[in-house]
Amino acid sequence: MTSPRTLALTCSAFALAAGMAQADSPALMFDMGGKFDKSFNEAAYNGAERWKESTGGSYREIEISAEAQRVQFVRRLAEAGSNPIVVLGFANEPTLNEVAPEYPDTTFVLIDAVVDLPNVRSVIFAEEEGSYLVGMIAAMTTQTDTVSFVGGMEIPLITAFACGYAQGVKAVNPDINVIVNYTGSTPAAWNDPVRGSEIASGQFSQGSDVVFAAAGSTGLGVLQAAEDAGVFSIGVDSNQNHLHPGSVLTSMLKLVDQAVYDAFTEGPGMETGVVQMDLASGGVGYAVDEHNEHLISDEMMAAVEEAKAAIIAGDLAVHDYRTDSTCPAF
Amino acid sequence: MSTKARIPHWADVTLVPLVSIALAFVISAVLIWAIGESPWDAVKMMVEGAFGSSYGWGYTLYYATNFIFTGLAVSVAFQARLFNIGGEGQAALGGLGVALVCLYIPWPHWSVALVAASIGAAVFGAAWAFIPGYLQAKRGSHIVITTIMFNFIAASVLGYILVNILRPTGSMDPASPRFAPEIALPKLHEMLALVGIPFSRVPPVNISLLIAVGMCFVVWYLLWRTRLGYQIRAFGESEPAAEYAGISPVRITIYVMLISGGLAGMMAVNSVMGEQQRLVLNAVEGAGFIGIAVALMGRNHPFGVVLAALLFGFLYQGGAELALWTAIPRELIVVIQALVILFTGALDNMVRIPIARAFAAVRAR
Numbered sequence: 001m002t003s004p005r006t007l008a009l010t011c012s013a014f015a016l017a018a019g020m021a022q023a024d025s026p027a028l029m030f031d032m033g034g035k036f037d038k039s040f041n042e043a044a045y046n047g048a049e050r051w052k053e054s055t056g057g058s059y060r061e062i063e064i065s066a067e068a069q070r071v072q073f074v075r076r077l078a079e080a081g082s083n084p085i086v087v088l089g090f091a092n093e094p095t096l097n098e099v100a101p102e103y104p105d106t107t108f109v110l111i112d113a114v115v116d117l118p119n120v121r122s123v124i125f126a127e128e129e130g131s132y133l134v135g136m137i138a139a140m141t142t143q144t145d146t147v148s149f150v151g152g153m154e155i156p157l158i159t160a161f162a163c164g165y166a167q168g169v170k171a172v173n174p175d176i177n178v179i180v181n182y183t184g185s186t187p188a189a190w191n192d193p194v195r196g197s198e199i200a201s202g203q204f205s206q207g208s209d210v211v212f213a214a215a216g217s218t219g220l221g222v223l224q225a226a227e228d229a230g231v232f233s234i235g236v237d238s239n240q241n242h243l244h245p246g247s248v249l250t251s252m253l254k255l256v257d258q259a260v261y262d263a264f265t266e267g268p269g270m271e272t273g274v275v276q277m278d279l280a281s282g283g284v285g286y287a288v289d290e291h292n293e294h295l296i297s298d299e300m301m302a303a304v305e306e307a308k309a310a311i312i313a314g315d316l317a318v319h320d321y322r323t324d325s326t327c328p329a330f
Numbered sequence: 331m332s333t334k335a336r337i338p339h340w341a342d343v344t345l346v347p348l349v350s351i352a353l354a355f356v357i358s359a360v361l362i363w364a365i366g367e368s369p370w371d372a373v374k375m376m377v378e379g380a381f382g383s384s385y386g387w388g389y390t391l392y393y394a395t396n397f398i399f400t401g402l403a404v405s406v407a408f409q410a411r412l413f414n415i416g417g418e419g420q421a422a423l424g425g426l427g428v429a430l431v432c433l434y435i436p437w438p439h440w441s442v443a444l445v446a447a448s449i450g451a452a453v454f455g456a457a458w459a460f461i462p463g464y465l466q467a468k469r470g471s472h473i474v475i476t477t478i479m480f481n482f483i484a485a486s487v488l489g490y491i492l493v494n495i496l497r498p499t500g501s502m503d504p505a506s507p508r509f510a511p512e513i514a515l516p517k518l519h520e521m522l523a524l525v526g527i528p529f530s531r532v533p534p535v536n537i538s539l540l541i542a543v544g545m546c547f548v549v550w551y552l553l554w555r556t557r558l559g560y561q562i563r564a565f566g567e568s569e570p571a572a573e574y575a576g577i578s579p580v581r582i583t584i585y586v587m588l589i590s591g592g593l594a595g596m597m598a599v600n601s602v603m604g605e606q607q608r609l610v611l612n613a614v615e616g617a618g619f620i621g622i623a624v625a626l627m628g629r630n631h632p633f634g635v636v637l638a639a640l641l642f643g644f645l646y647q648g649g650a651e652l653a654l655w656t657a658i659p660r661e662l663i664v665v666i667q668a669l670v671i672l673f674t675g676a677l678d679n680m681v682r683i684p685i686a687r688a689f690a691a692v693r694a695r
Contacts, residue, residue, distance in 0.1 A: 032612070060654075062653060062654055063653065063660050065615075065650075065660060066393075066615045066646070066650075067601070067605070067606060067610055067612060067613065067615060068389075068392065068393075068534055068601075068605050068606075069650060072389065072532075072533075072650070073650070073654065075532065076654055077654075090502040090503055091502075091503050091505075091610075093503070094508075094608075112502075113502065153504075154493065155493070155502050155504065156500070156502055157502050184489070185486070185489040185490060185493050185504070186485055186486070186489040186504075186611060187611065187612065188485075322500070325499070325500075
């Protein structure tokens, strides 16, 4: 497959890299959107940084700027000896299907999609469960019996957030109206705070007084609009309670940072296969801290904790939109 | 024009761009040094990463193929003094053409599929450029405004079609299904293996590189050896004079935009059919805009476009290596690219006038 000459050429190309290569140190590849998106990618970065601080280790990181670089960079990282290699985003499912079989001794971690290969750990999140709980909090807070949702790009993943949220709302009071809007149908929808703010303002004028944003940096505009309008908002992915204390009711946690931290800590010898990050494992949840504890009463807390325990015990099933593309609460 | 006349032609096409690039790299070196990295190591890594192995060459040529198509598209339009900055949208629609041709027709062999996909790409790209061309010719709507707006419309159209029509059910990714493996284009390593030259099998560079080079000859022949090409250039030099000579501005504007859009659309043969083998949302990823810089640097000549496309392919691939193995952030690579565009495009006279003076001084002696 490789002639001696190609091999020599390839080797010389990697000799340079080898000088700096930290063999067997982990690597992290961000998805389009970039490292500091205040959301998905940044959460992963924070997890990696936390690992670096607690272990003193070092890791390699790379941002992609072209589609062709997905395969290129994963392959280059594997060749340089990085292990494990954490790859973010469902768009990399084909990437790992192509590259992972070529490097059977390297462990890959894919976040947000499933690749069924012996050396790949697929981390998926039960977003609908966390969204269900914040939906309950929204329903118990609203004065107008109208709540709303601002999604980023309209894809099944984000609809699963909306569907879980709506189910939580309807579980508290089936008469509450849930307004659902999406920012757009292209990746630009993740990074448009101005549009997020416009959509949220439109929802407020329709009577909504609690808005849940699952829209990457677009959500920052939603949170700002909610504070400006004097209503409540719900953050997403990371704990965003501190952004607008008193206005951010809670945050739906999706602990991408934990998934990265765990992968880095467990190292190349980690267990592969599908890792389900749900309420039971603490991979999703809702945030209560000093910024919002005065907004959530003891009764609300008790009701939400009861539902959480029921979901973990399997007594309460939250429907996942992705399984059949339907939602009972819409 | 008077300063330009004082420079010999060879200096105009070689010395001016080379000095501009050198200046851009000097400032880039200062920037790299300012963020605490070694400029020499950075340059070495970029050059080795892009040209030091057949692997690097493969990626450089892959990117260059994209830029040749979009650079040619801008060049042709510019010969008629039409500034087509809609290459991004035309290439996106070209991608749709490729995808429809590849997905819905069962082709027996890649070669047939390649011809059909090239035509599909060119037709879709040309159709997308036709509307701004028509609006310019018949309604006087400025081509710069309409083509850039059509980029946004193209992104939305493509997003809608991918999300609602082409996306396989259950898939998160706004992308079409994969094309049949039988119509995968031969990669450069397979072609070179036929003549016994070993080449890395990893990079996505494929047979569309040859199509790109072929299109350079076609464009050169069209512009300088045909009646239409003469009319295009005459129209570009002076519209009233061309009209006086019986050249229809409406016809030339629409023809030029069709050719330009078709060339931009054909870029998708490389990225959609050659690399991804499926249509993804951002298959163009900025090549439409890079095409403007490539055309500016290449002096709107097909041969210059090839060289400029290689330079930008080098910046892309070398920049990727830099981002992989050093702490130099990805943004700085964009800055380097921007500096090259700034010096070769916008600050042309800054280099040209001193060179013209130097030539005048030498001659005066």
